[in-house]
Amino acid sequence: MNPFVLGAVVVLGLAVAVLAVVLVVRDVAVRHSDLLFGLIALLELALLVQLVSGSVALAGTERDVEGVTFVAYLVTNLLALPIGAFWALADKTRVGGAVVLVTVLTVLALQLRLVSIWAGA
């Protein structure tokens, strides 16, 4: 797995998480934060790159990696964020920030699993 893509996903994920917490604390609806959706868009782009580069790496590796699980995680990763973002966007209160937080923590948890699956654990 490409460490730079992984790093970008983790850094952007943490940035989204921090901003989501700030929005909840300040009682701001997510729809008022262009910065949040900019970061979410960048994160989604990084996840798309990860799906492609991860699949290519999987096809090229000689090691015993659980391929189906690995790709399933990559795809889930990519789908979770937009679904969560839309679910958050529909809300007009601070709750949307909490939804974004749950979503992005899920993505980060999936990253941990991806790393361990790639390592063959």
Place this chain on the structure above:
Amino acid sequence: MRDPALSSGAGRVLVAGYAVFAVAATGRSVLQLATEPGRAPLAYSLSLLAAVLYVLATTCLVVGGARAWRVAVVACSVEAAGVVAVGALSLVATDLFPDRTVWSHFGQGYGFLPLVLPFVGLWWLRRTRPGAHPGR
């Protein structure tokens, strides 16, 4: 009548949490049953049951209304009993569980969220009991 209260406010976060576990448990059980169904039939059946309950609870919270509320209470109650029973059993009778389920060791592999989720769900359902808000 459609009652949006079930999936608004804290309910909206709860739906997100339940949706995550619906996908996680469904994915896990499908993969386990598809690859090695004979390895741990009990654990895999329980994974499947967990998946069904998570999907059911998520759906009910989104749909809303009195009937969905009742189904959600049953789903969360079974889920709470399941995670406690399986959590305890997986520690005591390790030979019954050659492979893990979502509920093994009280959901330790998932940050103990499977243990927390049904109780948060029941708390939320208690707060949104049909008739609890006069005039709605």
